[in-house]
Amino acid sequence: MKYSNVKKISALGTRGSAKGIEFIAKEDRSGKYILNKKSRSPSKGNTTNKAENKISVSTLTEAANLLSTNEYLINLISPDGKRALREYKKVKIG
Numbered sequence: 001m002k003y004s005n006v007k008k009i010s011a012l013g014t015r016g017s018a019k020g021i022e023f024i025a026k027e028d029r030s031g032k033y034i035l036n037k038k039s040r041s042p043s044k045g046n047t048t049n050k051a052e053n054k055i056s057v058s059t060l061t062e063a064a065n066l067l068s069t070n071e072y073l074i075n076l077i078s079p080d081g082k083r084a085l086r087e088y089k090k091v092k093i094g
Helices: 060-067
Strands: 009-012 022-024 033-037 054-057 072-077 083-086
Touching (some): 009 060, 022 072, 054 060, 060 072
Antiparallel strands (some): 009 022, 033 054
């Protein structure tokens, strides 16, 4: 799917104290949205959250289009600053 003019990417927390809380994509200090390329290493296991697998994009539209490839997770933030990584099928794009 090709997105255009995305205004918001969000997901609801699913467990523990985050259950039911909305997490949204927010710009980092440099004004970019952060995604993580899904990655597994036979010797190191899941390396998705390693720094070398993080990419930044300028717009939510770019982020949504990368997410739709199912090769990335997006960093979302709750109102109290907690972070969550979510895949395409778990987010709401609007």
